[in-house]
Structure formats: structure tokens, C-alpha cells
Amino acid sequence: xxxxxxxxxxxxxxxxxxxxxxxxxxxxxxxxxxxxxxxxxxxxxxxxxxxxxxxxxxxxxxxxxxxxxxxxxxxxxxxxxxxxxxxxxxxxxxxxxxxxxxxxxxxxxxxxxxxxxxxxxxxxxxxxxxxxxxxxxxxxxxxxxxxxxxxxxxxxxxxxxx
Numbered sequence: 001x002x003x004x005x006x007x008x009x010x011x012x013x014x015x016x017x018x019x020x021x022x023x024x025x026x027x028x029x030x031x032x033x034x035x036x037x038x039x040x041x042x043x044x045x046x047x048x049x050x051x052x053x054x055x056x057x058x059x060x061x062x063x064x065x066x067x068x069x070x071x072x073x074x075x076x077x078x079x080x081x082x083x084x085x086x087x088x089x090x091x092x093x094x095x096x097x098x099x100x101x102x103x104x105x106x107x108x109x110x111x112x113x114x115x116x117x118x119x120x121x122x123x124x125x126x127x128x129x130x131x132x133x134x135x136x137x138x139x140x141x142x143x144x145x146x147x148x149x150x151x152x153x154x155x156x157x158x159x160x161x162x
């Protein structure tokens with residue numbers, strides 16, 4: 001891979017992937033989804049997630065994004081999916097988390113926030129493949145209450161791993 005190197009001082013100027021941190025907030029047999037009020041994929045459903053900021057941990061980023069998009073408080077965060085998207089230089093890190101209560105509302109980036117059972121999930125109206133994959137893993141793993149960390153890669157034209 002080629003790197004940008006200053007011809008004068010030979011300093012390497014790294015271009016690194018962005019971390020997208022988010023949560024799969026759970027309440028009993030339901031998960032919390034947000035309907036996007038922003039592009040890309042305005043009007044589609046997603047799990048609360050967004051770019052990690054400097055000076056925060058991945059867990060802090062996931063909790064902050066959950067609050068910003070759904071005004072939901074969460075606890076017991078456990079890393080659940082790590083999905084690389086090399087074609088757009090992103091890595092999704094999604095945490096399973098328990099909702100502290102049923103107090104939630106749309107944040108500025110959401111049109112609507114709602115709890116869904118597996119059968120109610122708007123599967124055809126999910127914003128991103130990463131979200132579809134995370135939810136699919138979750139509902140499969142719920143069958144035997146075993147929630148391993150899932151690693152995967154999604155490329156532009158094909159999917160690798162799960």
C-alpha cells in the first residue's frame with residue numbers, strides 16, 4: 001500500500017480507517033432501532049451508531065451515539081460484531097447492551113425510535129448491511145443464549161466471512 005510521505009522531512013502521513021461504534025440495545029425480546037433523519041439512507045432503520053471521536057473509548061463512543069440518536073441509557077455493553085468495510089475504510093464495532101429503562105426518544109439524527117421483536121424488524125428497510133448482519137447474528141444467537149464476538153468483512157461487490 002502506498003503512503004503519503006513528505007519529500008522534505010520524510011514524515012509519513014497516515015490515512016487510517018474510521019471506527020464506527022454502536023449498540024444493539026436490548027429490552028427483553030426486543031431491540032431498539034432508529035429511523036434515520038440524515039443521509040446516507042435517510043428514512044431507513046438502523047441501530048444507533050456513528051463515528052468514534054478522539055479522546056473516547058469504543059464503549060464511550062457506542063454509548064454516546066446511542067444517547068445522541070435515541071436518548072436511551074444503556075448498560076452491560078459487550079462487544080458483539082466487528083465488521084471491516086475496506087472499500088470505504090471503515091470498521092464497525094457493535095456492542096450488545098441492555099436498555100436501562102423504556103425512556104427513549106428520537107435524537108436529532110433520528111425521525112423515530114422504536115422497539116422491535118424479531119418478526120417486527122423492517123428487514124427490507126434496514127439502512128446498512130452491517131446492521132442487517134448484526135441483527136441476524138443476534139436473533140440466531142438468542143436461540144441458545146450464546147453471544148460470541150462475530151468477525152466479518154463486507155466488500156463492495158462481495159461478502160467475506162460472517
